[in-house]
Amino acid sequence: MSEIMDFLNLKKISEKYRSELKEAAAQVIDSGYYIRGPKTEEFESNLCRYLGCKNTIGAGNGLDALKLIFRAYIELGVMSVGDEVILPANTFIASLTAVIENGLKPVIADIDAKTLNIDIDQIEPLITTKTKAIMPVHLYGRCCWSEELKRLAQQYNLKIVEDNAQAMGAKSSVKGLNDSYMCGALGDAAGTSFYPVKNLGALGDGGAVTTNNDKLAEVVRALGNYGSEEKYIHKYAGINSRLDEIQAAMLCVKLKYLNQENARRQEIAELYDKHINSEQIIKPLYAENGECVWHQYVIRTENRDKLMQKLGEKGIPTMIHYPTPIHKHQAYKELNALSLPVAEKCATEILSLPISPAISNQDAIFVAETVNESY
Ligand SMILES: *Cc1c(COP(=O)(O)O)cnc(C)c1O
Numbered sequence: 001m002s003e004i005m006d007f008l009n010l011k012k013i014s015e016k017y018r019s020e021l022k023e024a025a026a027q028v029i030d031s032g033y034y035i036r037g038p039k040t041e042e043f044e045s046n047l048c049r050y051l052g053c054k055n056t057i058g059a060g061n062g063l064d065a066l067k068l069i070f071r072a073y074i075e076l077g078v079m080s081v082g083d084e085v086i087l088p089a090n091t092f093i094a095s096l097t098a099v100i101e102n103g104l105k106p107v108i109a110d111i112d113a114k115t116l117n118i119d120i121d122q123i124e125p126l127i128t129t130k131t132k133a134i135m136p137v138h139l140y141g142r143c144c145w146s147e148e149l150k151r152l153a154q155q156y157n158l159k160i161v162e163d164n165a166q167a168m169g170a171k172s173s174v175k176g177l178n179d180s181y182m183c184g185a186l187g188d189a190a191g192t193s194f195y196p197v198k199n200l201g202a203l204g205d206g207g208a209v210t211t212n213n214d215k216l217a218e219v220v221r222a223l224g225n226y227g228s229e230e231k232y233i234h235k236y237a238g239i240n241s242r243l244d245e246i247q248a249a250m251l252c253v254k255l256k257y258l259n260q261e262n263a264r265r266q267e268i269a270e271l272y273d274k275h276i277n278s279e280q281i282i283k284p285l286y287a288e289n290g291e292c293v294w295h296q297y298v299i300r301t302e303n304r305d306k307l308m309q310k311l312g313e314k315g316i317p318t319m320i321h322y323p324t325p326i327h328k329h330q331a332y333k334e335l336n337a338l339s340l341p342v343a344e345k346c347a348t349e350i351l352s353l354p355i356s357p358a359i360s361n362q363d364a365i366f367v368a369e370t371v372n373e374s375y
Pocket of ligand 1: 061062063064091092094095137163165166192193194195206207
């Protein structure tokens with residue numbers, strides 16, 4: 001190794017696009033438009049084209065994007081306070097926060113150990129007369145979608161709200177509710193995040209709602225701007241959650257290179273898949289045709305803490321996404337009694353290896369060999 005490997009070196013990633021990013025920032029500075037201006041419009045229309053969906057609405061961050069979707073459904077009378085939303089136990093806490101902050105009731109489903117995403121076969125028994133939505137999270141960049149999910153939504157009249165914070169660019173092998181196969185355009189609406197570490201990352205906070213539903217889009221756009229469609233006329237009790245022009249300009253640049261960056265992640269995943277051969281390790285399911293954009297490369301092993309320590313001693317940074325299933329946090333005591341055995345067991349076994357587009361092939365092979373030698 002020529003230098004110490006980082007888990008994710010954002011500076012190195014920005015460096016690749018340095019001159020274009022600086023030029024884009026300069027354009028915004030000179031334009032005089034700083035919030036919801038022409039760059040935001042341009043980015044919104046570029047993302048619509050990329051995903052094959054009709055509407056993109058920039059938001060302040062990913063959590064707000066998800067919150068605004070549920071908030072809009074409540075305004076539209078599709079959902080009411082106290083209704084239930086089914087979501088997976090293994091996700092970042094924001095998926096849960098978005099539901100709870102709207103006064104909706106989270107119903108947590110166990111995960112499938114093979115994909116580490118929600119176990120779609122375990123959703124149906126959780127559906128009650130109060131259930132209004134399912135929130136598949138395309139965790140680690142892996143598309144979570146199937147014919148069965150579509151059947152459930154149709155049969156029980158449920159909305160599918162995707163948490164697409166980790167999977168921008170991932171493609172489903174099964175068509176979405178509309179014409180697109182892209183994560184973020186599969187369900188009724190999706191929330192995404194442009195937090196810098198995401199596959200499509202800004203240089204600050206940002207998020208977006210993507211949807212084919214024009215009415216929903218209109219309400220989301222108003223809600224994120226103090227509930228206003230027309231200046232000083234407040235139709236809804238809204239919040240302030242808008243994408244700013246500088247971030248939109250950064251994202252216009254970064255979106256052009258997203259497929260390239262994701263392809264690099266795919267190459268590293270392939271190297272890991274080929275070179276990690278210890279029987280003590282369960283590798284992530286191989287993904288065909290861009291079904292996974294490898295936001296994280298998550299292995300499982302019974303000796304996770306020991307492996308993490310050994311890799312650390314060799315200079316290999318690793319992380320755990322996530323050490324605690326969402327129903328076991330102190331902040332959400334009302335959920336703590338739930339028992340979801342697969343998610344709880346996996347949380348003790350999972351380990352994320354470095355998969356940044358900034359690491360080299362040699363680094364990846366070194367990681368794989370060190371993993372093998374650690375047993
Ligand atoms: C990052 C993330 C979010 C929240 O995004 P922010 O921009 O940090 O608010 C939501 N869900 C998942 C799965 C995420 O990874």
